[in-house]
Amino acid sequence: MSIKVLIPSLLYKYTDNKEVVEVNGDTVQDCIDAIRDRHPELERWLYRGGKVATYVHIGVNNKKASVADKVKDGDELKIMLATGGG
Amino acid sequence: MISINELARYGRQIAYPRFGKVGQEKLRASHVLVVGVGGLGSAASIYLAYAGIGHITIVDNDSVELSNLNRQILHWESDLGEKKAMSAANKLRRINSSIQVTPVCKKITEASIDKIVDGADVVIDGLDNYDTRFLVNAACVRKEIPFIHAGVNGLLGQITTIIPGKTPCLACIYSEPPDTGSTIPVFGATPSLMASMQVMEAIKFIAGFGKTLGGRMLYFNGETMEFAHQDLVKNPKCSICGSGRRKLRESRK
Numbered sequence: 001m002s003i004k005v006l007i008p009s010l011l012y013k014y015t016d017n018k019e020v021v022e023v024n025g026d027t028v029q030d031c032i033d034a035i036r037d038r039h040p041e042l043e044r045w046l047y048r049g050g051k052v053a054t055y056v057h058i059g060v061n062n063k064k065a066s067v068a069d070k071v072k073d074g075d076e077l078k079i080m081l082a083t084g085g086g
Numbered sequence: 087m088i089s090i091n092e093l094a095r096y097g098r099q100i101a102y103p104r105f106g107k108v109g110q111e112k113l114r115a116s117h118v119l120v121v122g123v124g125g126l127g128s129a130a131s132i133y134l135a136y137a138g139i140g141h142i143t144i145v146d147n148d149s150v151e152l153s154n155l156n157r158q159i160l161h162w163e164s165d166l167g168e169k170k171a172m173s174a175a176n177k178l179r180r181i182n183s184s185i186q187v188t189p190v191c192k193k194i195t196e197a198s199i200d201k202i203v204d205g206a207d208v209v210i211d212g213l214d215n216y217d218t219r220f221l222v223n224a225a226c227v228r229k230e231i232p233f234i235h236a237g238v239n240g241l242l243g244q245i246t247t248i249i250p251g252k253t254p255c256l257a258c259i260y261s262e263p264p265d266t267g268s269t270i271p272v273f274g275a276t277p278s279l280m281a282s283m284q285v286m287e288a289i290k291f292i293a294g295f296g297k298t299l300g301g302r303m304l305y306f307n308g309e310t311m312e313f314a315h316q317d318l319v320k321n322p323k324c325s326i327c328g329s330g331r332r333k334l335r336e337s338r339k
């Protein structure tokens with residue numbers, strides 16, 4: 001099952017400059033874990049206390065999703081990170 | 087009453103059907119506080135001044151540095167070393183001499199924030215860190231003042247409007263402070279875009295028309311030129327606006 005994960009630009013440097021990473025998984029959580037496993041530096045940005053951080057917002061096919069949501073082949077998962085600069 | 091001079095100056099916005107003379111009078115009577123006058127705060131306060139907001143207070147305790155000058159458009163080469171609040175106030179008064187501009191060179195702390203937000207009708211987020219944003223958010227919830235939050239990074243931006251008692255507050259949205267990295271890269275156009283939207287939100291709220299971003303986060307990605315919305319949910323146990331607040335107050339008694 002192939003899911004496209006769209007990476008926010010501020011994390012490109014941790015994904016070998018890839019804007020999209022294709023992973024396999026049955027849930028949003030599986031997909032986030034899979035990109036973290038492939039690019040371990042993402043742990044610091046996406047997780048707090050071993051869980052996907054509350055400030056990481058996720059959309060699947062442009063609709064709001066939570067980590068427990070199921071995903072299917074061809075879905076597009078978008079990660080939206082909190083930006084803090086002013 | 088709108089004067090002939092005001093009618094000429096603000097005519098192109100007074101002509102907007104849902105705004106009109108009454109909307110302009112509401113802007114003139116309003117007091118907007120801009121916390122932080124960097125990339126976001128510069129652009130936001132410029133548009134607030136041009137729109138005819140009657141009283142703008144700008145708070146910033148930093149001084150202008152060379153590294154600010156790629157994006158903080160209210161500060162110029164001649165202002166290097168000057169307090170940002172003073173540098174900004176000088177320009178805003180020249181943009182619009184009929185409004186009141188109050189510069190405040192003060193650090194935002196837990197002790198100072200309540201006094202800083204007192205009397206504001208709307209607070210605009212021009213900050214560069216979440217610790218201070220949480221302080222401002224908490225004060226705005228206590229005083230029931232709308233807080234228009236935005237943040238930027240590179241070509242990415244986000245914005246939401248927090249209306250105490252109605253929408254989720256910043257602590258509902260982020261129960262833990264986001265990690266935003268150390269040196270945040272940014273192009274000047276990104277905060278200017280987000281600040282323009284903050285001012286649109288302020289104008290709509292003050293004049294009472296349209297639909298704000300209350301309960302929704304708008305994300306912008308300038309690298310792909312895409313906008314995305316995310317619905318936001320109130321946390322009933324929020325330590326700032328929910329039941330956690332009462333528990334915290336009781337434990338302090």
